[in-house]
Amino acid sequence: MSQQVKITRARLHGSAVYLGDVTGADGTAAPVWSANPDEVVGWLCDGFRFRFNQRRSTRCRYLTCQDRDGDRVMVIDPAGEPVLIPIGRTVTDITDAQARRQHSFLAAMPGYVLEATLKTEVTDWFSAGKRRKTNKAAGRRPGAMPGFRRKDSDQRFVCWFNGGRNAVFTKTGRRSGVVTISGANPRTHRAPGRAADGKPHKLGWKITLHVRLSQPIRAYTSVRVNWTRRELVFVNEPLPVTGKVNTGEVVGIDRGVAHTAADDRGRFYDAPQTAGLDRQRKFHQRRMAKSRVIAAREGRRYSGSRRYQAHKTAAADLAARQARVRDDFAHKLSTQLVREHDFIGIEALHLDRMTRRGKGIGAAAKRGLNRVLQNAALARLAKHIEYKSKLAGVTFVEVPAAYTSQRCHQCGHTARENRESQAVFSCKACSWTGNADTNAAVNVREEALTRWAAQRTEQLAGTSGEKPGGVAVSQAGSKSKTDPHTGPAPGPAASAMNRKPPEAA
Numbered sequence: 001m002s003q004q005v006k007i008t009r010a011r012l013h014g015s016a017v018y019l020g021d022v023t024g025a026d027g028t029a030a031p032v033w034s035a036n037p038d039e040v041v042g043w044l045c046d047g048f049r050f051r052f053n054q055r056r057s058t059r060c061r062y063l064t065c066q067d068r069d070g071d072r073v074m075v076i077d078p079a080g081e082p083v084l085i086p087i088g089r090t091v092t093d094i095t096d097a098q099a100r101r102q103h104s105f106l107a108a109m110p111g112y113v114l115e116a117t118l119k120t121e122v123t124d125w126f127s128a129g130k131r132r133k134t135n136k137a138a139g140r141r142p143g144a145m146p147g148f149r150r151k152d153s154d155q156r157f158v159c160w161f162n163g164g165r166n167a168v169f170t171k172t173g174r175r176s177g178v179v180t181i182s183g184a185n186p187r188t189h190r191a192p193g194r195a196a197d198g199k200p201h202k203l204g205w206k207i208t209l210h211v212r213l214s215q216p217i218r219a220y221t222s223v224r225v226n227w228t229r230r231e232l233v234f235v236n237e238p239l240p241v242t243g244k245v246n247t248g249e250v251v252g253i254d255r256g257v258a259h260t261a262a263d264d265r266g267r268f269y270d271a272p273q274t275a276g277l278d279r280q281r282k283f284h285q286r287r288m289a290k291s292r293v294i295a296a297r298e299g300r301r302y303s304g305s306r307r308y309q310a311h312k313t314a315a316a317d318l319a320a321r322q323a324r325v326r327d328d329f330a331h332k333l334s335t336q337l338v339r340e341h342d343f344i345g346i347e348a349l350h351l352d353r354m355t356r357r358g359k360g361i362g363a364a365a366k367r368g369l370n371r372v373l374q375n376a377a378l379a380r381l382a383k384h385i386e387y388k389s390k391l392a393g394v395t396f397v398e399v400p401a402a403y404t405s406q407r408c409h410q411c412g413h414t415a416r417e418n419r420e421s422q423a424v425f426s427c428k429a430c431s432w433t434g435n436a437d438t439n440a441a442v443n444v445r446e447e448a449l450t451r452w453a454a455q456r457t458e459q460l461a462g463t464s465g466e467k468p469g470g471v472a473v474s475q476a477g478s479k480s481k482t483d484p485h486t487g488p489a490p491g492p493a494a495s496a497m498n499r500k501p502p503e504a505a
Helices: 037-056 096-101 111-137 277-296 306-340 360-376 378-392 435-465
Strands: 001-014 017-023 029-034 061-063 064-066 070-076 083-084 156-160 169-174 175-183 204-212 220-225 231-235 250-255 261-263 345-348 395-400 423-428 434-435
Touching: 001 037, 017 037, 029 037, 037 096, 037 111, 037 156, 037 204, 037 220, 037 345, 096 111, 250 306, 250 378, 250 435, 261 435, 345 378, 345 423, 345 435, 378 395, 395 423, 395 435, 423 435, 434 435
Parallel strands: 250 345, 345 395
Antiparallel strands: 001 204, 001 231, 017 029, 061 083, 064 070, 156 220, 169 175, 175 204, 220 231, 250 261, 423 434
16 A cells, blocks of 8 residues: 655756657657656656566467367477467567667666566566466456556556655645656767756756645655656555554444445445446446447547547546545545454455346346446455554454355344345344344354454464364354344443454463
8 A cells, every 4th residue: 555646747857858869751860858847757657668568578478279169278389388478579678778778768767767667567467467366266257467558558657766866755845745756868968058057958857746745755665656647656555543442342344235334233334425426427438439439430530539538538537536435435434443443354255256247137237236336345445444454453354255144143043034125134033133234244243253263273272282272252152132123232231342352262
């Protein structure tokens, strides 16, 4: 996790920047300099993308072919090993110094920008491989490996801080600051003309990115600039939740559609509604589709239309706004839960399976359900709770979601008929009636405590060399804290919120 700020403007100090040679119509190359800060930042983004793609070209993929049944299979060499081929047409395996000599537009590129492409590419590639392995083990779709960065994607670059050698942040006001990225032109390409003092221009230059702050900037290792969105990210470690005190309280969380989250005390947490933003985004998307139809009818490219680009930008801005609303809710709720509890149990949902495209008659209804699930950002909420719990020393346990909504927390009877509706749970064995989400949250809490106690017992038995002994979980399994007809009763004495996790002997 990192700190993101907004870029308000960019300024260039020192010499004009050498952007490389441009070949004219007559075939001669002419050097180009620029004192425009927007052009210089765009040049940094293009150079970073170019060098990143050069490093990515060295990656390989398995060669496949189509068998007689029409399935894709790997090609095996005579030694019995799968055949690997480069992912691109050409492979460029050169050093940064060689890249500077071969490509003039990289000659003045800061070294810490070029070096950042190596770590960025390696992390991106191996993270995808690890993610594919995890998805396969869990029975999910593995997903594709990353490819080259496209020219029409967001303009981005990364610069190392490296102990203050570059990408240095300086605070200029209570809510403002600048990030200075420095570089130098080659000695053979000094900017033409004279400086104000009549002397030749110096080789060094600095680009300052003015940013708007919302909190103090912590120590960071690098900065990531998204020039398309005018955003800058300081890459650093997140801070633990402030105001956290050891309360010993336990909570079980059930996530769903009607309520984004429900706890075992009967409280519900609902994400802000973004239906209005969704309607506006669909309006622009329909206009984009209409532009494509008209362009195809007239035999021209739709992407060159100003109106199409305006609708595309508006739709992207609305989607980004929806994402910010969801992320803000997830951060606030996760912070509240971590601050108030020392033990959090949550159900493990396979959201990729839950949001798969529907087929047949119910496809339209499935699309609506998928939109609701994606708007709730259930996976993001669990991710925030997990990493904040780790930083704050809070126990975080995930349990299987199977049958938590069908099992009665009073008597343990499990049946589909217990769930009368989305909101009503009525046990057919003991006649307990209450909210279905609250009942599921209690089951999640009980299962999390049981699993945690068993794990602690195994750990203690392994360290002491003794046989596993029993751990007191009587509080976790007690059934006397709720009214069998009204559900969990309010008040500290009957609430699961002030129940402590079992202490390991």
